[in-house]
Amino acid sequence: xxxxxxxxxxxxxxxxxxxxxxxxxxxxxxxxxxxxxxxxxxxxxxxxxxxxxxxxxxxxxxxxxxxxxxxxxxxxxxxxxxxxxxxxxxxxxxxxxxxxxxxxxxxxxxxxxxxxxxxxxxxxxxxxxxxxxxxxxxxxxxxxxxxxxxxxxxxxxxxxxxxxxxxxxxxxxxxxxxxxxxxxxxxxxxxxxxxxxxxxxxxxxxxxxxxxxxxxx
Numbered sequence: 001x002x003x004x005x006x007x008x009x010x011x012x013x014x015x016x017x018x019x020x021x022x023x024x025x026x027x028x029x030x031x032x033x034x035x036x037x038x039x040x041x042x043x044x045x046x047x048x049x050x051x052x053x054x055x056x057x058x059x060x061x062x063x064x065x066x067x068x069x070x071x072x073x074x075x076x077x078x079x080x081x082x083x084x085x086x087x088x089x090x091x092x093x094x095x096x097x098x099x100x101x102x103x104x105x106x107x108x109x110x111x112x113x114x115x116x117x118x119x120x121x122x123x124x125x126x127x128x129x130x131x132x133x134x135x136x137x138x139x140x141x142x143x144x145x146x147x148x149x150x151x152x153x154x155x156x157x158x159x160x161x162x163x164x165x166x167x168x169x170x171x172x173x174x175x176x177x178x179x180x181x182x183x184x185x186x187x188x189x190x191x192x193x194x195x196x197x198x199x200x201x202x203x204x205x206x207x208x209x210x211x212x213x214x215x216x217x
Contacts (some may be wrong), residue, residue: 030187077106111148148168
């Protein structure tokens, strides 16, 4: 909810830092997921807390923690099967996972990737070369959305994954100008609504159409 409504948490997050860091040799997968969700909470706070200083140092610290989690997490978090599926309006990537917590982790990494790309404080700096940085940011966001959707369609044993990915589609819809990509994302949200019987899916579709029609879609 904090991601979709773009607002910070109202409770202090310091207490979450008391959660012990997972150990590569002894911690269970659920402990690794909990650590990632705590990191995601800090990323959300960095992005949406108007009272927080979005410093480059703080941003780089979050990126380093994300990269460390990816580097240190157990092999069980790797997809048991993976292919790129074809982008540019084509199929979503295939990412097969064995357990629900691995699906949560994969999609959480996607959301973290989206937020860190969109709220990179370097984008607010000098204007020289900024347009190229914006292009790279847009590419990063679009790839992350495609990845989150791919995780969802590859693991239909977890219906929540379709709903979660649909939120990413709606929040990031403005970055998709290609009609092929838009049609694939429309179909994804319709599919989610049909499979999950998720009534807000109707409003999600309307929001997509409002966004894209206002941008020449």
